[in-house]
Amino acid sequence: MPLETPARLVSELASRGYNAEREAVTLLADASDPNVALDRALETIPEDTLVLSADHVRTALESEHDADGGRSGNETRPADTTNPADTDPSVSTGTGPTSSTDSGGSTPVETEGSSTARSVRSSDPDQRSIEVHNDMTGQSTGTGEYSDFVSVFRDRYEKLSKQLRGRVNHRPTNALERMSGGEEAAIVGMVSDIRSTASGHWLIELEDTNGTFPCLVMKDRAIADLVQELLYDEVIAVDGTLADDGGILFVDSLHFPDIPRTHDPSTADRPVQAALISDVHVGSQEFMADAWHRFADWLHTEEAANVEYLLLAGDMVEGVGVYPDQDDELDVVDIYEQYERFSEYLKEIPGDIEIRMIPGNHDAVRLAEPQPAFDEELRDIMTAHDAQVHSNPALVTIEGVTVLMYHGVSLDEVIAELPDEKASYDEPHKAMYQLLKKRHVAPQYGGHTRLAPEDRDYLVMEEVPDVFHTGHVHKLGWGKYHNVLAINSGCWQAQTDFQKSVNIDPDAGFAPILDLDTLDMTVRKFV
Structure with a gap:
């Protein structure tokens, strides 16, 4: 070989x-x-x-x-001797060696970029710039008290209502109760209940800081389809006309916080690329080591010389006890050994690539979101190439391009609650569109996604990202929503028995490569 x-x-x-x-x-x-x-x-x-x-x-x-x-x-x-992907400009198939072996327990040295790649990659650190916002690591204040829940929901309401009040003439719920029947009115509120009436209409209870108010969407109105997109606890605005007795609002229009259609994404000032990956799952018997080796090999080639950043959206390792009978599918049963092994694989990445990562639900941090970065013990293990770990979610601005990194557990909930044409595993980016529309990465509390009460809501999208990067569902999908590029980057784990039982057919061994100067994207395949 x-x-x-x-x-x-x-x-x-x-x-x-x-x-x-x-x-x-x-x-x-x-x-x-x-x-x-x-x-x-x-x-x-x-x-x-x-x-x-x-x-x-x-x-x-x-x-x-x-x-x-x-x-x-x-x-x-x-250049073509190690080029694993040059036949398809969109999805390329690796042509490197099909078999790679682990080091048998020996620790690899950290690799630098090859001289060919280094000659093109920036040797001047001043040309690179990274800023990280919304990282809540070390900022957690939640104790689980009732006041914490009040604080996080109040903060969510205040942030999102600001984005909606310019579209409707908002009145607080207690003011609506004092208004006469037949008047035009509007409210910005958090969805506390959704139910259908005996006649097939939709009754939505909206809550603000003063109370709740019932809003009725008639089934024959065009906006009735929007009701199917609603999740509990998201913030919306409605306007319409009060009933004759003033006790209910007949809705004429419904508004989400949404991404402005005029959003103009920022781009880098020079030709530079970022590789976006997720869900490596080292420690699983199904971790695709050969595909990873081919990916790391390609990063050392001239073709990858412009790849100066690697963004990993969670689940570095398989974890322990994440799902039933997981022990039967583990190649490494100790969580710390899993991270040691992952760190060894990370050493194969060229040392002149900047690496930024966030945790996922398989990683050794709390399950409740937002998730802080690793503790000191794990950070001491994860030292390869000085890779930086931030909280989940995190807003990472790379040379002017703002990337919202979120692992994506809430995508399961969005896909389960919404119609197939709105969100599905086959097209995970469409579920991401819904989160962008709601301007919140995990709006529904008390469901599948575990949420931690903090003094503020770190899951609100206060700033419009240029790129939204997720993982978790092990499916590859991308597209643009109001000029925001949404990417779910697949995984590096072949189908497990558990995934077979729930009909998940993963897209494994892919690496989306993003041109930061144009926001164009190429997906490379290494299997």
Whole structure:
């Protein structure tokens, strides 16, 4: 098997009982024949050497140069030798080696980018910029008291009602109760109840900080279809006419906080790309190590030279006890060992790529959202390439492009509650559209998604993102909603027995690559 990339070189060295300096691996990868260069280097080092140094490799390459009559020992490889995806501009199939082996417990060195890729990637840190907002790590104040629940819902209402009051002439519920029948009226409120009447009309109870008020949507009105999109606890606005007795509002129009149709997304000032992935699930028997190796290998090629950022939207590991009989499907049963293993895989990523991650429901943090980043013990394990972990959700602005990263547990709830044409697993981006419309990543409290009461609601989309990136459902889907690019990036785990039992057929081994300067996207496949 040709050793054409740093990741495979590291594995081969480990299998022979050696570690290596990062520069040594890069020099070997850039040799005209990495196989020969590796063998030559191991032949010439002292017998008691355990770590292959850059000097060892240079000596070997010089001897190879002399033996071959002056041929350069570190000339650049042809670009197509490690190009796993060049036949389809939209969805590409990897053509790298189909079998890769783990290092057998040896720890790989952290790889740098190949010299070809590094020559194009920014060597000046000032060209890169990342700002993170809404990270609640270390900011949790919730104690589970009643006052915490009041605070988080009041904060949600105040933030979202501000986005709606410019569209309707809002009156508080207690003011509506004092108005005469037949008057025009409007209210901004949180959905506390939805039910159909005996005649098939829809009765919606809206709640504000003063009380509740019933609103009736007639079944023959065009807006009746919008009622099917409603979830409990989301904030909406309605306007219409009060009944003769003033006790109910007949709804003429219904408004969501929504993304403005005039939203103009920001872009980077230079050609630069970000890889968006999720749901790696290291520790599962179904983790696709070969696909991961091919992905890491590709990142070392010239074709990936513009990929300077990696955004991972949760579920780095498989976790323990997440679903029934999960133990039967684990390759690694200790949660800390799972993170150690993941950290080793992360070392295969070029060291000159900036890595940002958030946790998911399989990770070792609280299940209730918002989820803080890892504690110090896990951070000490996750040191590869100085990867940064933020809370779930987090708003990450990369060279001017704002990316809302959210793992996506609430997508299950949206898909379960809404009609198939509005949200489905086959088209997960449409469920994401619904969250964008509601300007909240997990509006419904008390359902499938566990929500933690804090002093404020970290799940509100106060700022309109340019890109919305989720995972969780293990399905690939993307599209634009009011100029916001919504991407669900699939997974790196083949179908488990549990997924078979619930009819989930995952899209595995994909890596969406986003052009930050144009917001165009290419999906690469590594299986």
